[in-house]
Amino acid sequence: MNRRITFGITIIIILALVAIFASFVATHDPLELDLSLEGRLQGPSPEHFFGTDNLGRDVFSRMVYGTRISLSVGFIAVFISMVIGLFLGGVSGYFGGWVDSLIMRIVEVMYCFPTFFLIMMVITFLGANIVNVMVVIGLTSWAGLCRLVRAEFLTLRERDFVHSAKVQGVSDMRIIFRHILPNAMAPVYVSATLSVGGAILVESALSFLGLGVQVPTPSWGNILTAGKNYIDYAWWLTFFPGVAILITVLSFNLIGEGLREKLDPKLSESR
Template sequence: MMEPLHSMDNNQTSPSNSARSKRWNDIFYKLRTNKSAVIGGGLILFFIFVTIFGPLFTPYSPNTQDMVNKLQPPSSEHWLGTDNFGRDIFSRLIHGTGLTLIVGFSSVALGATVGVFLGIISGYYGKRTDSIIMRTMDVLLAFPGILLALAIVSVLGGSLVNVIIAVAISSIPIFARIVRSSTLSVKKLEYIDAMRALGASDRRIIFKHIFPNVTSPLIVQATLSIATAILSASGLSFLGLGAQPPTPEWGAMLSDGRNFLYNAPHVALFPGIAIVIVVLAFNILGDGLRDVFDPKTKD
């Protein structure tokens, strides 16, 4: 009796794996031909390249002060000028790129991990488990993301690590609700019932058959959430609750430059432009991914 069941299991999963592989090949093809995805992805790759190799070519240390040359406008010596402590803004922007991306990726990775786990458990088991998890998520969603992050950082204290934790917590409900909705749809499919009939454990069904089928909306949301996380982290640093001096974080640099908008606008201008570009890049990529993963998209 066991051999036919085992054979049936192989026949059930092989077509599924083949179809999944074909689907991902189609997705990669659409990505290459989607202008938004290419532009957004190219900008993000550029920022990653700057993060890795940029600090090797910066002309000055990001924290070296030169009070004699403070608030200097852009010149051949200081390409983007200097701040109120005479520090080279270009060097600080380059070194701050890595911090910005780390905060964005880390907070979303942490929030998505917890949110995906809660969403799958909630959608798969349902009943009381679903009620408890979803009501908790509803409480968190009742607060605007930046306000919730602000409250958490106020309790934990101002630091870059605490900002990552705060932004991650504020993003958990979004991922939980998206994954729960997808899980509810997938678990009703016939092949999930077939897996149960063949004696597959809940763990196997969740990780091998349900999770791979909920990744599409998850990838899109993660990309858009990184942009939101960068904005939130920059906002907290702007308020003095994030990165602490002399860390070259873009939000903190923007905060330092707000007092010199009239006599030295470049101090705040360039960090602001950098934040806009990186957030725009993730939003453009997210829009491209949404078009690619949308089943209604025409080839």
């Protein structure tokens, strides 16, 4: 297997295990305060691996719980955008005509919005919570995938095995799901993996701006926010969540790039 994929997947599996078994991995209660002078803003130590924040909470434990937020936002948002992108892109590419024109105009409109500000606006209206963040990221990030799927469908529907299925009276739905979709998935996997990293970044940015996961629930983004006021003398508050975001996004990008290389027909030996 590709080294990049192996590395990326290893990191993601570790993070996923941390997220699932957060209560066992965390050394402290992530919400437990210690407002005493010596308890606040402690540097990293064997007792507090990543130090404590301005309210004396253990940063390591907060980040362990924050992993849940980041990963679930990443996966669920991308899942939503994949479902929409696959469906609209598939319909658009397969049926063509006015359906295609309509869907492509919607996609162009989506491209015209600065997505991040659109997300910020919607979240402001709907209220900032984790579910809204996932749904809104999903609902605003399907346009690229939709175009990709449409392009795949456009080429695949002219392949002889699709013609043959039509001649034999196979229904449109079966042609779409049995014949075209499985052959269109390779670039979709690549794109989806890369978008997971993007979605995690968006969630972190939203939480950083106070529009994502609300305090006291920990997320990497809002730990960063809390840390920004103390950046001069409590570096660990911004350093560790920043590194966590970096490594996670990097891992997803490595998997995506690795997959692209692996699935590229020009680079793989069997057609």
